Each structure stands twice: as structure tokens, then as C-alpha cells.
Amino acid sequence: MRIGVLTGGGDCPGLNAVIRAIVRKGVKEYGYEFVGFRDGWKGPLENLTMQLDVQATRGILPRGGTILGSSRTNPYAIEGGSKKVIENLKALGIDALIAIGGEDTLGVASGLADEGVHVIGVPKTIDNDLSNTDYTFGFDTAINIAVEAIDRLHTTAESHHRALIVEVMGRHAGWIALHSGIAGGAACILIPEQKFSIEKVCQWVESRFKTNYAPIIVVAEGAMPIDGQMMTKDKSLDSFGHVKLSGIGDWLAQEIQKRTGKEARTTVLGHIQRGGTPTAFDRVLATRFGLHAITAVHEGDWGTMVGLHSTSIVRVPLKSAIEKIKTVDPALYKEAEIFFG
Numbered sequence: 544m545r546i547g548v549l550t551g552g553g554d555c556p557g558l559n560a561v562i563r564a565i566v567r568k569g570v571k572e573y574g575y576e577f578v579g580f581r582d583g584w585k586g587p588l589e590n591l592t593m594q595l596d597v598q599a600t601r602g603i604l605p606r607g608g609t610i611l612g613s614s615r616t617n618p619y620a621i622e623g624g625s626k627k628v629i630e631n632l633k634a635l636g637i638d639a640l641i642a643i644g645g646e647d648t649l650g651v652a653s654g655l656a657d658e659g660v661h662v663i664g665v666p667k668t669i670d671n672d673l674s675n676t677d678y679t680f681g682f683d684t685a686i687n688i689a690v691e692a693i694d695r696l697h698t699t700a701e702s703h704h705r706a707l708i709v710e711v712m713g714r715h716a717g718w719i720a721l722h723s724g725i726a727g728g729a730a731c732i733l734i735p736e737q738k739f740s741i742e743k744v745c746q747w748v749e750s751r752f753k754t755n756y757a758p759i760i761v762v763a764e765g766a767m768p769i770d771g772q773m774m775t776k777d778k779s780l781d782s783f784g785h786v787k788l789s790g791i792g793d794w795l796a797q798e799i800q801k802r803t804g805k806e807a808r809t810t811v812l813g814h815i816q817r818g819g820t821p822t823a824f825d826r827v828l829a830t831r832f833g834l835h836a837i838t839a840v841h842e843g844d845w846g847t848m849v850g851l852h853s854t855s856i857v858r859v860p861l862k863s864a865i866e867k868i869k870t871v872d873p874a875l876y877k878e879a880e881i882f883f884g
């Protein structure tokens with residue numbers, strides 16, 4: 544059997560661990576041959592391939608990024624795109640394809656599965672917002688990076704009696720903000736799922752200052768004030784129709800400074816959350832996803848995705864992972880609220 548592998552969407556620590564596990568088990572146990580597709584769906588669309596064998600995957604377990612490259616190319620947004628992908632897969636003699644990606648990449652995989660392509664999905668996103676898996680790899684690394692930043696910001700905030708705002712990733716789901724904010728002892732956590740009152744935020748800020756402790760506010764990039772909208776960089780959209788978010792952290796700093804008279808500054812963590820070496824948790828999860836994905840190929844369980852349910856790796860329909868994103872449960876947010884102010 545000849546199997547194609549691709550990584551699509553925003554990169555995330557652990558992608559290389561998945562690729563390594565797929566290839567190692569695929570070659571060792573099943574004697575499969577692999578083709579690496581470059582840069583997400585751009586690879587099969589434009590026939591961009593690379594050698595993918597045991598040698599190519601040596602030493603990549605702890606490396607961030609993806610040896611295959613990534614992009615946000617959407618074949619369904621291009622006239623005749625999916626047809627071209629199918630033709631190219633046929634011409635290359637590809638029997639099955641493993642797509643490692645988030646909501647968008649797996650959405651394309653699901654569309655191709657409906658068109659008869661033999662596809663298996665592996666969930667990936669630092670945002671942890673894919674349904675039907677308890678966690679995605681990359682998330683643990685991202686929150687550890689954010690917590691380290693918050694710990695550092697605490698000491699400088701105290702020295703200068705400032706309110707410091709940390710803007711983290713998360714367009715529609717506040718998982719990174721919630722977990723890093725809880726672990727980092729934030730004065731408040733603002734997430735896209737719950738619109739916030741700026742008056743309340745200022746009260747929390749002032750109450751932290753009263754105890755001689757400088758507040759750290761953790762905000763997800765997609766968070767919104769009660770009467771406001773998501774803040775965007777410009778009006779441009781990517782090929783999956785996403786806007787570029789930017790500005791909520793700066794807006795908060797201005798408002799806090801204006802309303803409380805305390806100096807407020809913002810740190811935007813941005814792509815630092817996605818780069819570098821994966822944590823041990825993410826390496827193990829990514830490795831297990833890879834091992835189970837190649838077994839799913841071996842068993843011909845097309846149109847499914849591997850996922851984590853409790854401590855077990857299971858297979859779920861691809862569609863069930865992308866129908867709706869997994870947002871923060873209000874009850875979990877309530878738990879965090881105890882520590883606000």
C-alpha cells in the first residue's frame with residue numbers, strides 16, 4: 544500500500560511526532576510505502592511531494608513545526624480543486640491519505656471522503672477546539688508557554704505596579720486563556736464564549752492592586768466586550784474565510800488605564816505559542832494518534848478520525864469532529880471565576 548501524509552492549517556508542536564509514528568509503524572508492521580505531501584492541501588493539489596521514509600523521520604520527535612510544511616490552501620475554494628486532488632492522488636498511485644489538521648483541514652478531508660477518497664484524520668490544533676477528542680496535541684505545549692510568560696509577567700508587573708494584559712490565541716474557543724489563566728493565577732480571564740463587562744474587569748484590576756498585588760489579565764484574541772465585536776487587523780480573509788484577529792489586548796490596556804488611572808501594558812504571545820519543542824504530554828499524545836491512525840488505514844476504516852476519550856485512543860467519524868467547535872463549558876469558566884479580582 545502507498546499512503547500519502549499531509550499536515551494542514553496553523554502548525555503546532557507534535558506534528559512531527561505524529562508523522563514519525565505513522566511511518567515507523569507503517570513500515571515496520573505493515574510494510575507500507577509513504578509519500579509526503581508538502582504544505583497541506585497545496586501538496587496534492589499541485590503535486591508537491593517529498594520522500595517520507597524511516598530515514599526522513601529520524602530525529603524529528605522533539606522538533607516543533609512540521610517537516611512536511613503547512614498552508615491554509617482549500618481545494619474546495621478553487622474551481623475544480625477537489626477533482627484535481629483526486630486525479631493527482633490516482634496518478635501518484637496513492638491508496639490512502641492521512642490528513643493531520645484542525646477544523647479546516649479535516650473539513651476538506653471529510654469532503655474528499657464523501658467523494659470516495661480513502662482518508663483518515665488526525666486532530667491537531669493548539670486551540671483544543673475540535674469536538675470528539677478530549678485534547679488535541681499542541682495545546683499542552685501552548686498553555687505551558689503561556690504560563691511561563693504569565694509567571695514572568697507577574698514579577699515585573701509587581702515591581703512597576705502595572706496591570707499587564709496577556710493576549711493568547713483562541714478565535715472562538717478560550718481553552719488556552721482558561722487553562723493558562725488558571726495555572727498562572729490571573730486576576731481575570733476573558734474568553735470568546737463569554738462577553739465581558741469592562742467595568743467588571745476594572746473592578747477586578749483595582750481589587751488586586753488593593754492587596755498590593757499587580758493584576759495579570761489573560762485574554763483570548765477572540766474575546767469581546769458586551770457591546771463590542773471581535774477586533775480584527777484588517778478586512779482580509781484566508782481561503783477558509785477566517786479574519787485576522789488582533790487588538791483586544793491593546794484595547795483593554797487603553798481602557799484599563801483610562802478608567803483606573805493605573806498603567807497598563809499588553810504582551811501578545813502570538814506565534815510563540817505554536818513554535819518550538821512539544822511537551823512530553825504532547826509527544827506522547829501525538830505518537831499515540833499516529834500509531835492508531837496507521838492502524839485505521841490498515842483496517843480500512845475510511846472517513847474516521849482518531850481521538851482521545853479519557854485515556855483511550857478511539858476512532859470517531861470525521862464529520863463529528865468538525866460539525867461544531869468545542870467551546871469552553873460555562874461551568875468550567877465559573878470554576879475559574881472564583882479567583883477573579
Ligand code: F6P
Pocket residue numbers: 553554645668669670712713714764788817
Ligand atoms: O488555529 C490555530 C491558530 O493558532 C489560532 O489560534 C489563530 O487564530 C490562528 O491559528 C492564527 O493563524 P495564522 O497566524 O497562522 O494565520
